[in-house]
Amino acid sequence: MSTENFKIQIRKGLLEFCVLQIVSKKEVYASEIIEELKNSKIIVVEGTVYPLLSRLKKSEYIKHEWKESLQGPPRKYYSITDSGLKYIEELIVSWNDINSSVKSLLKSKN
Amino acid sequence: MKKTLTINIGYSIFNIDEEAYEILNKYLESIKNYFDTIDNEREIIKDFELRIAEKFSEKISNSKQCINLADVGEVIEIMGTLDDFKEIYDGVDSGNNNDKSEVNNKLYRNSSTRIIAGVCSGIADYFKIDPIIVRILFFIAVPLNLIIYIILWVGVPSKDFDPNLRKILFRDKENGIIGGVAKGLSNYLKIDANLIRVVFFGSLFFGGFGFLFYLLLWVFTKEAKTIGQKMNMSGFNINLSNIEDFLKKKTGNLNKSESTIVRIFLFPFRLLAPLLNTFLRIAIIIFKAIFLITIGAIAGVSGVLLLVLSVISFNQILPEQDPEFYEILNAVPDYFIIVLGISLVLTIIISFLTAVYVMFNKKSNSYVFMLLIFLWFVFIGFTIISIPGVIIHMQDLNLMPNWIDGNYSFIWKWNDGVMLNKN
Numbered sequence: 304m305s306t307e308n309f310k311i312q313i314r315k316g317l318l319e320f321c322v323l324q325i326v327s328k329k330e331v332y333a334s335e336i337i338e339e340l341k342n343s344k345i346i347v348v349e350g351t352v353y354p355l356l357s358r359l360k361k362s363e364y365i366k367h368e369w370k371e372s373l374q375g376p377p378r379k380y381y382s383i384t385d386s387g388l389k390y391i392e393e394l395i396v397s398w399n400d401i402n403s404s405v406k407s408l409l410k411s412k413n
Numbered sequence: 414m415k416k417t418l419t420i421n422i423g424y425s426i427f428n429i430d431e432e433a434y435e436i437l438n439k440y441l442e443s444i445k446n447y448f449d450t451i452d453n454e455r456e457i458i459k460d461f462e463l464r465i466a467e468k469f470s471e472k473i474s475n476s477k478q479c480i481n482l483a484d485v486g487e488v489i490e491i492m493g494t495l496d497d498f499k500e501i502y503d504g505v506d507s508g509n510n511n512d513k514s515e516v517n518n519k520l521y522r523n524s525s526t527r528i529i530a531g532v533c534s535g536i537a538d539y540f541k542i543d544p545i546i547v548r549i550l551f552f553i554a555v556p557l558n559l560i561i562y563i564i565l566w567v568g569v570p571s572k573d574f575d576p577n578l579r580k581i582l583f584r585d586k587e588n589g590i591i592g593g594v595a596k597g598l599s600n601y602l603k604i605d606a607n608l609i610r611v612v613f614f615g616s617l618f619f620g621g622f623g624f625l626f627y628l629l630l631w632v633f634t635k636e637a638k639t640i641g642q643k644m645n646m647s648g649f650n651i652n653l654s655n656i657e658d659f660l661k662k663k664t665g666n667l668n669k670s671e672s673t674i675v676r677i678f679l680f681p682f683r684l685l686a687p688l689l690n691t692f693l694r695i696a697i698i699i700f701k702a703i704f705l706i707t708i709g710a711i712a713g714v715s716g717v718l719l720l721v722l723s724v725i726s727f728n729q730i731l732p733e734q735d736p737e738f739y740e741i742l743n744a745v746p747d748y749f750i751i752v753l754g755i756s757l758v759l760t761i762i763i764s765f766l767t768a769v770y771v772m773f774n775k776k777s778n779s780y781v782f783m784l785l786i787f788l789w790f791v792f793i794g795f796t797i798i799s800i801p802g803v804i805i806h807m808q809d810l811n812l813m814p815n816w817i818d819g820n821y822s823f824i825w826k827w828n829d830g831v832m833l834n835k836n
Contacts, residue, residue, distance in 0.1 A: 351493060375470060
C-alpha cells in the first residue's frame with residue numbers, strides 16, 4: 304500500500320468532520336470552506352466538497368442562506384444547526400478516542 | 414479568428430470559445446450524470462456552476478474577454494474530474510452501486526460499451542463475463558447468430574449505463590493515412606490501427622471485401638472535426654490527461670512514435686493516399702452526375718407527359734376534327750386524368766428537390782419533403798391501380814384504338830375470359 308492510498312483513505316474519513324468543524328466556527332460560503340480545506344491539505348480538488356455539503360444539508364446538520372455579495376452573483380452561506388452541533392460533539396469525542404489510541408500505539412513502538 | 418458562444422452559468426454571462434464550450438458542457442454533463450441519484454434538486458450541479466462562474470470571472474479582463482480551452486482545462490483541474498470524485502464517493506453514497514445490481518437482474522443492451530447494438534455487452538453484463546467471450550461465441554455461430562442478434566436487438570431494451578463512454582464511429586483523418594477509416598475504427602474498437610490496416614490490406618488478396626467495406630465506411634462515416642467529436646471517437650472521457658492531449662495536439666507538440674517496420678508497411682499507403690483521395694472525389698462527382706442526369710431524365714419525361722396531358726385536356730377537340738380521337742378522349746375518365754396529372758407534377762417537384770439536395774449536399778429532413786414523397790406514393794399507386802380499369806372501360810366501349818395495337822396481345826392475355834366473350 305502506497306502512502307498516497309493511505310492519505311486518500313484518511314482524507315475520505317475526515318472530510319466530513321473537517322467541513323462540519325469549519326462551518327461550526329462561523330457562517331461561511333463554499334469558497335471559504337474550500338480555501339481552508341485546501342490550506343490544510345484535506346482536499347485536492349474542489350469538486351469533492353459540494354456533494355458533501357449537499358448531503359450534510361439533507362441530514363440537517365447544516366443549513367444555507369443566500370446573501371448578496373459586492374462582486375458578482377449572490378452567494379450561498381452555510382451555518383451549522385443544533386443537531387449539527389450535537390453531531391459534531393459526538394464526532395469530536397470519537398476523534399479524540401481514536402487519536403489517543405493511535406498516539407499510544409505509536410508511543411509503545413518506540 | 415474563432416467563433417464564440419455566450420453562456421449563462423451560475424447567474425453570470427460569459428463569452429466562450431466553441432471548443433472550450435464543448436469540453437465544459439461535457440464536463441458538467443458527466444458530473445450531472447455521476448451525482449444523478451443523490452442530486453435530486455440539482456443542487457450539487459448548481460454549486461459547481463456557481464464556483465466555475467467565480468473562477469471564470471477571475472480569468473476575464475479587459476485584454477482577455479473570452480474563456481478559452483486552457484481556462485476550462487485549468488478550472489476542471491481545480492474542480493476535479495470524475496476520477497477524483499470516485500475516489501471519495503464510490504462505495505459511500507453514489508448511485509452507481511444501485512445501477513450495477515439492476516444490471517444483473519434484467520437483461521439490457523448496454524449501449525455504453527456497444528460495438529453494434531450492445532447485445533453482446535448486455536449479455537456479458539448479465540452473466541458478469543468479458544464481452545469479448547460473448548462476441549467470439551456470436552461470431553462463431555454463423556448464421557444463427559444473425560437471427561438471434563436481430564431478435565435480441567429488437568426485443569431487449571437498451572440502456573446507457575455510462576453516457577460518458579458512449580462511442581461514435583468517426584473517421585480520424587488527422588491521424589489516418591488515407592481517409593482515416595482504419596484509425597477511426599481503431600479508436601472505436603480499441604484495437605491497434607495498424608492491425609486493422611493489415612486486415613484491410615490483406616483482404617485485397619481474398620476477394621477484396623475489405624476494399625469495398627473501406628469505401629462504404631469512408632462514404633458513410635463523418636470525419637471527426639470538432640474537439641467533442643474527436644473525444645467521442647473513443648468514448649468521451651473527461652479527464653485531465655485527455656484535455657492536455659488536446660491542448661498539446663493543437664500546438665502540434667504531440668510527436669508520434671512509429672517503429673521502422675510500421676513505417677515501411679505504411680509507406681506505400683502514404684504514397685497512394687493522395688491518389689486514392691482524388692480517385693474517390695472524382696468517383697463521387699461522377700456518381701452525383703449520373704444521379705442528377707437520371708433525375709433530370711425522369712423530370713423531363715414527366716414534364717413532356719404533363720404538357721401533352723394539359724394540351725389535350727384544355728384544348729377542346731371538336732368531334733369533326735378527329736372523331737376517333739375525340740371518342741377515346743371522352744372515354745378516359747376525368748378522375749384518371751386528374752390523378753395522373755398530380756402524380757406527374759409531384760414527380761417533377763420531388764426530382765427538383767432531390768437534385769438540389771444532392772447538389773448542395775444538404776440533408777432532407779424537412780417534413781414537407783416527407784409529405785411530398787408520401788403523396789407521390791399515394792398518387793402513383795392510385796394511377797397504376799386504375800390503369801387496368803380504364804383499359805377495361807375502353808374495351809367495353811369497343812374503343813381500343815389502332816395505336817394501342819402493340820399492347821393488344823398483352824391486354825388480351827391479361828383479361829382473358831372477358832375478351833374472349835367480347836370478340
